[in-house]
Amino acid sequence: MSNKMVRRQLCxxxxxxxxxxxxxxxxxxxxxxxxxxxxxxxxDTAVVPFLLRRRFRDCPDFTRLNERxxxxxxxxxxxxxxxxxxxxxxxxxxxxLDDRYTMDGELLxxxxxxxxxxxxxxxxxxxxxxxxxxxxxxRRSLVDTIESEINDKRSYAISRCQSVLFEGEPFxxxxxxxxxxxxxxxxxxxxxxxxRAVRDAAVEILFIGCGDGEGAAKIFADRFSRLKRSxxxxxEASTKAxxxxxxxxxxxxxxxxxxxxxxxxxxxxESQEEKNxxxxxxxxxxxxxxxxxxxxxxxxxxxxxxxxxxxxxxxxTMLVDSGVEAANKQKAQDEILxxxxxxxxxxxxxxELDNTILALTSALGxxxxxLGGMEGWYLDQILSGSSQSPxxxxxxxSSLTREQVMEAAxxxxxxxxxxxxxxxxxxxxxx
Amino acid sequence: xxxxEIRSQRLGDRYYRYQHSSGLTMxxxxxxxxxxxxxxxxxxxxxxxxxxxxxxxxxxxTVPAGIAHYLEHKLFESEDGDAFARYAKTGAxxxxxxxxxxxxxxxxxxxxxxxxxxxxLDFVTHPYFTEETVRKEQxxxxxxxxxxxxxxxxxxxxxxxxxxxxxxPVRVDIAGTVESIAQIxxxxxxxxxxxxxxxxxxxxxxxxxxxxxxxxEAADRILKPAENLSIEAKVPDEPREVGEHRVEIKLPVAxxxxxxxxxxxxxxxxxxxxxxxxDEILLEIIAGEASPLYRRLYDAGLINSTFGTESFTGRDxxxxxxxxxxxxxxxxxxxxxAEIERIQREGVDAAAFARCKKAIYGRYIxxxxxxxxxxxxxxxAHFSNFELxxxxxxIADCEIETLNARLRDNFAxxxxxxxxxxxx
Numbered sequence: 001m002s003n004k005m006v007r008r009q010l011c012x013x014x015x016x017x018x019x020x021x022x023x024x025x026x027x028x029x030x031x032x033x034x035x036x037x038x039x040x041x042x043x044d045t046a047v048v049p050f051l052l053r054r055r056f057r058d059c060p061d062f063t064r065l066n067e068r069x070x071x072x073x074x075x076x077x078x079x080x081x082x083x084x085x086x087x088x089x090x091x092x093x094x095x096x097l098d099d100r101y102t103m104d105g106e107l108l109x110x111x112x113x114x115x116x117x118x119x120x121x122x123x124x125x126x127x128x129x130x131x132x133x134x135x136x137x138x139r140r141s142l143v144d145t146i147e148s149e150i151n152d153k154r155s156y157a158i159s160r161c162q163s164v165l166f167e168g169e170p171f172x173x174x175x176x177x178x179x180x181x182x183x184x185x186x187x188x189x190x191x192x193x194x195x196r197a198v199r200d201a202a203v204e205i206l207f208i209g210c211g212d213g214e215g216a217a218k219i220f221a222d223r224f225s226r227l228k229r230s231x232x233x234x235x236e237a238s239t240k241a242x243x244x245x246x247x248x249x250x251x252x253x254x255x256x257x258x259x260x261x262x263x264x265x266x267x268x269x270e271s272q273e274e275k276n277x278x279x280x281x282x283x284x285x286x287x288x289x290x291x292x293x294x295x296x297x298x299x300x301x302x303x304x305x306x307x308x309x310x311x312x313x314x315x316x317t318m319l320v321d322s323g324v325e326a327a328n329k330q331k332a333q334d335e336i337l338x339x340x341x342x343x344x345x346x347x348x349x350x351x352e353l354d355n356t357i358l359a360l361t362s363a364l365g366x367x368x369x370x371l372g373g374m375e376g377w378y379l380d381q382i383l384s385g386s387s388q389s390p391x392x393x394x395x396x397x398s399s400l401t402r403e404q405v406m407e408a409a410x411x412x413x414x415x416x417x418x419x420x421x422x423x424x425x426x427x428x429x430x431x
Numbered sequence: 432x433x434x435x436e437i438r439s440q441r442l443g444d445r446y447y448r449y450q451h452s453s454g455l456t457m458x459x460x461x462x463x464x465x466x467x468x469x470x471x472x473x474x475x476x477x478x479x480x481x482x483x484x485x486x487x488x489x490x491x492x493t494v495p496a497g498i499a500h501y502l503e504h505k506l507f508e509s510e511d512g513d514a515f516a517r518y519a520k521t522g523a524x525x526x527x528x529x530x531x532x533x534x535x536x537x538x539x540x541x542x543x544x545x546x547x548x549x550x551x552l553d554f555v556t557h558p559y560f561t562e563e564t565v566r567k568e569q570x571x572x573x574x575x576x577x578x579x580x581x582x583x584x585x586x587x588x589x590x591x592x593x594x595x596x597x598x599x600p601v602r603v604d605i606a607g608t609v610e611s612i613a614q615i616x617x618x619x620x621x622x623x624x625x626x627x628x629x630x631x632x633x634x635x636x637x638x639x640x641x642x643x644x645x646x647x648e649a650a651d652r653i654l655k656p657a658e659n660l661s662i663e664a665k666v667p668d669e670p671r672e673v674g675e676h677r678v679e680i681k682l683p684v685a686x687x688x689x690x691x692x693x694x695x696x697x698x699x700x701x702x703x704x705x706x707x708x709x710d711e712i713l714l715e716i717i718a719g720e721a722s723p724l725y726r727r728l729y730d731a732g733l734i735n736s737t738f739g740t741e742s743f744t745g746r747d748x749x750x751x752x753x754x755x756x757x758x759x760x761x762x763x764x765x766x767x768x769a770e771i772e773r774i775q776r777e778g779v780d781a782a783a784f785a786r787c788k789k790a791i792y793g794r795y796i797x798x799x800x801x802x803x804x805x806x807x808x809x810x811x812a813h814f815s816n817f818e819l820x821x822x823x824x825x826i827a828d829c830e831i832e833t834l835n836a837r838l839r840d841n842f843a844x845x846x847x848x849x850x851x852x853x854x855x
Contacts, residue, residue: 023464025442025800050736062729066721070786073793097793101442103827133730141735147685148756153581253683254855257577289515289525299513302570305578323578355519358542362522365541366467369639370801 005378005387010221013231014203017382018213019374027109027209028095028371029116029216032379033201036232037088037170043142043177044185044193049079049090050138051130051190057122059115068115072108073097077115083175084383085314086237090197092120095371098211113216117223121198128191135187143182146174150253153420157259158321161418164249165263170237171315202231204382208371234385239316241267243415250419260329261321262336263416266408268316272386274408275313276397281408282311282318284356285343291356292339292348297322303332313384318412326421333417344409346402353402361394434459434643439820441827442799446638446809446819449647453654454631458809459646460638462802467541468639469802470548472555473810476502476627477532478605479746482665485626491665495614496600497572497607498623500529504568505560505620506536514554523547531601532746533814534627539803544641545649552635552653558624560617569612576606583684583852587754591690591850594675598667601748630657636810639802666747671696671846677761679851688852689760691767695749695841703744704815705825706837708791710742710751712826713834715787716779717771718753724770733757733766751842764849771842779838784831792826 007017035045059065069075075096082089094116099107124131150156159174166172176182205220207213243265269275286293286309297307307322324332342348367373367390381387434447446460478500482493507514507527518525523540525547536555540547579585589604596602606612637646673694695710697703718724718740728734738755757763774780798804805819812819 021464023462023800026797063721063723063726066719066725067786070715070719070721070790073796074790075793095797097796101796103789103792137730137732140732144686144735144756149685151583151684151688154578255683256580257574288519290519294515298571302567303574305571305575323574325574351520355522358522359519359524362540362542363524366524366539369465369467 004389005381007387010205010217011225012229014205014220014224014229015382016205016207016217016220017378018207018217019378020209020211020213021368022210024098024210024371025101026095026097026371027112027207027211027213028093028375029113030091030093030206030208030375030379031116031120032204032206033090033197034204034383035088035090035197035201037083037086037173039173041193041196042088042173042175043181044189045088045090045197046081046176047138047142047182047185047190048194048197049081049092050141051134051194052092052119052123053077053079054134054138055124056118057124058118060124072111073102075108075112081175084380086170087383088175090201092116098209109211109213110215110219113219117219121223121227123194125191130187130191130194132187135190139182139185139190142176143179146176146179146182153253153255153257153259154321154323157261157418157420158319160249160251160420161261161263161319161416164247164418165317165416166315169240198227199229200232202234204379206375206378208374239268240265242411243413246414246417248417250421252421252423255420255422257323258326258329258419258421259321259323260332261319261418262333262414263418264318264320264412265415266311266316266318266411269313272388272396273404276393277400277404277408278311278313280356280360280397280400281343281405282309283360284348284352284405285309285340285409286320288356288359290352292342293320293336296339297332297335301331301335303328303335307332307336329419329421337414340409340412344406344412346406350402353405357398357400360397364390364394364397437818437820439823441823442796442820444799444820447643449643451647451650451654452656453650454629454657454659455650455654456634456813457646457650458634458636458813459643460805460809461641461643462639465639465802467539467802468544468637468641469537469539469806470551470635470637471535471537471806471810472551472633472635473533473535473814474627474633475533475814476623477530477534478603479531479600480627480664481600483626484663485660486663487660491663492622494619494623495607496603496611497605498615498619499534500606501568501572501612501615502620502623503527503529503534503536504572505565506555506558508564509554509557509559514550517550517554518547521546521550529605531605535810541640545645548637548641548646548649549653552649555628556630556654558621558628560620562617565615565617565620572606572612573609576604576609576612579604579606583682583688586680586682587688587690587850587852590678590680590852591692591752591848594678594848594850595673595692595694595750596748597670597672597674599669599748600667601745626662629660629662630654631659632662634810634813636806636813638805638809673846673848675848677849677851679853681853681855683855684852685854686756686758687760687854688756689754689763690850691753691764692743692848692850693751693842694846694848695751697747697749699816700746700814701816703746703749704811705817705821706749707742707744708795708822708825709829709834709837710744712787712791712829713838714740714742714751715790716783716834717774718767719787719790721786722783724766728763728766733759733763760849760851768844768847771838772844775839775842779831779834781831784834788826788829792823795822795826
């Protein structure tokens with residue numbers, strides 16, 4: 001059960017990362033094209049994975065492609081855009097049953113690799129550009145996706161807070177880009193974005209599952225080595241050390257519950273130890289059902305159903321978010337800050353600290369039990385220039401001290417207070 | 432130890448059933464190759480159980496909507512602190528959920544399994560409510576309800592259920608309303624608890640890295656034999672007819688969202704649960720990504736990648752759902768009904784049948800490689816009176832005629848409804 005990642009370069013800037021474990025019944029191949037977030041190109045690049053998902057040269061029909069996925073025992077094929085720090089990541093993943101479990105001994109793994117490599121590197125072009133109907137549909141769909149951000153009020157509030165918090169920094173660029181650009185782009189510009197992506201991206205392919213990935217690795221090595229590439233080098237984006245002032249922002253919408261999101265800066269986390277301490281601090285503060293925020297904002301004062309803190313190491317920030325009655329906003333905000341002081345001043349018990357460490361190490365122990373958990377973990381490692389296993393990370397976290405947690409909390413400064421509330425003008429604000 | 436082994440020839444997998452002397456049924460699937468274990472302790476009570484009595488009670492009691500969910504929240508508290516505080520000492524990640532027809536308490540852990548299973552068995556079997564602790568929860572659950580009020584996915588579904596069902600409590604929100612939960616007090620919670628949290632009607636499902644003996648020994652220490660009472664729940668008569676064919680509300684969303692439902696004829700629990708996988712094959716044939724309908728709607732810009740299907744079944748209800756976002760949900764509804772009528776006339780295409788059957792088979796096997804999914808599936812199978820691996824046989828042995836008959840009997844425009852959440 002070591003689940004070590006074996007990493008090797010297939011060709012220029014294309015890496016193959018294999019983690020195999022016989023306990024699974026499926027295999028997952030996840031292709032990640034990593035590019036710097038760039039306001040100029042982000043939207044055109046964002047439409048690319050959705051266009052690739054439509055068809056490719058060997059299978060130029062969308063319905064036929066989906067039929068093939070059914071024949072591969074319901075293989076799931078997902079295309080999407082991810083964001084990590086100041087990177088935009090184009091992801092194409094395919095996952096299906098291992099060859100051992102098919103009804104008549106079919107070999108699925110290599111077929112899935114062929115399919116994914118074909119979709120990624122051999123697109124269906126008409127006169128050298130994406131098909132017009134495909135492009136129109138996916139461009140429209142991207143506009144819809146950008147606009148539908150308001151549907152989920154919790155994530156919308158978080159996103160709004162981040163926009164204010166990161167103003168002027170590359171982190172402020174959204175992974176799908178802007179509606180304006182999505183409406184203005186052309187199939188030529190999207191095609192250029194595609195060529196740029198396969199040429200410039202750092203490519204990380206993860207193979208996770210119970211099968212033998214060697215055949216799949218060869219397929220990708222062969223396809224990528226036919227390309228001329230000039231991959232970008234990894235670089236960590238610099239983050240602001242602390243907030244200069246507190247920015248307050250309120251939006252109004254027809255909602256029955258208000259959302260309070262507080263954005264804090266923690267600054268550059270240079271060593272692994274600093275990252276670990278910040279992670280432990282955020283968990284003790286608001287990451288478990290026995291954390292400071294849960295026990296006080298929710299249980300003691302009954303102000304909310306959720307109040308949680310999450311750390312984003314890549315941007316050196318921490319967000320606290322909660323759903324509250326508008327009338328209770330100030331009360332919740334004061335208590336959230338009060339609990340941060342408690343952590344800073346070390347007014348927590350040794351038992352709280354030990355229990356939080358235990359919660360983190362126990363959770364790290366389950367990471368290796370799902371394909372998705374392993375993909376998330378190892379991609380995060382790769383992007384932060386590490387190759388630690390969850391087990392190693394758990395060992396390091398176990399040795400952290402109360403002083404390190406206090407020190408991490410000491411670096412935290414409040415930057416942004418974002419509030420999404422109802423239109424009932426000032427009905428509750430006098431409280 | 433009297434363990435019954437349940438094996439799957441297809442997978443080479445197995446799990447065990449153990450009847451504990453307390454009355455509790457245990458379903459145990461040890462998988463030492465995994466690092467973590469996942470345990471679920473479930474009672475067969477959900478939001479639809481609003482009128483009930485035991486064989487000991489004289490009269491039926493009707494309780495406020497949302498009580499099963501309220502009870503789930505309150506069970507976490509005991510005289511000496513709450514369950515989360517106890518789990519904190521073991522490192523387990525604990526939670527609970529209430530659905531329409533069951534309530535489950537769960538934890539996942541990769542260390543201290545013995546201590547965590549003891550906590551689970553102990554707190555669920557030791558209720559402790561006072562008027563004060565019950566009152567305190569109203570603020571928290573009130574915020575949970577309001578959170579769902581703002582959730583368009585949730586609203587579009589419940590509006591559909593309200594349209595499809597005229598009397599069945601499946602049409603009411605699982606958490607109840609701010610008004611209904613205000614009527615809940617400690618006495619009602621105890622009445623509900625004493626009816627449904629009887630070990631003879633509960634099940635413990637565990638999968639992953641653990642020893643069978645550890646679970647049985649913990650149960651021996653903690654569980655007291657329960658009186659074998661039968662439960663009577665009054666299920667309101669539900670006509671085949673839907674209440675309304677179209678409902679619409681406005682919320683702050685970018686594009687109209689829709690849920691379309693076909694109300695099916697419910698059968699026994701077992702028939703509903705096994706019928707669910709047949710419906711999943713059927714839904715894949717009708718509107719899966721490889722279907723002609725999906726292609727037509729997608730190319731016409733009438734649906735986007737949020738489109739999906741679901742077989743929605745439970746103890747005494749059964750429906751097929753189609754959901755997504757569209758500029759013209761009424762057109763989607765029309766096209767869908769027309770396509771269903773076409774397949775009813777022409778019969779299911781043989782190639783599509785073979786393909787979709789394979790796809791669903793693959794999905795179920797993939798699910799059976801995760802400890803949390805295994806535990807949930809064992810529990811669900813038990814409550815629905817079948818053995819987990821029967822699912823794979825039902826899929827593999829499914830014949831095209833079975834699906835044609837299902838489609839003919841259950842999918843009618845007459846018994847369908849459209850729910851829309853339009854931009855405010």
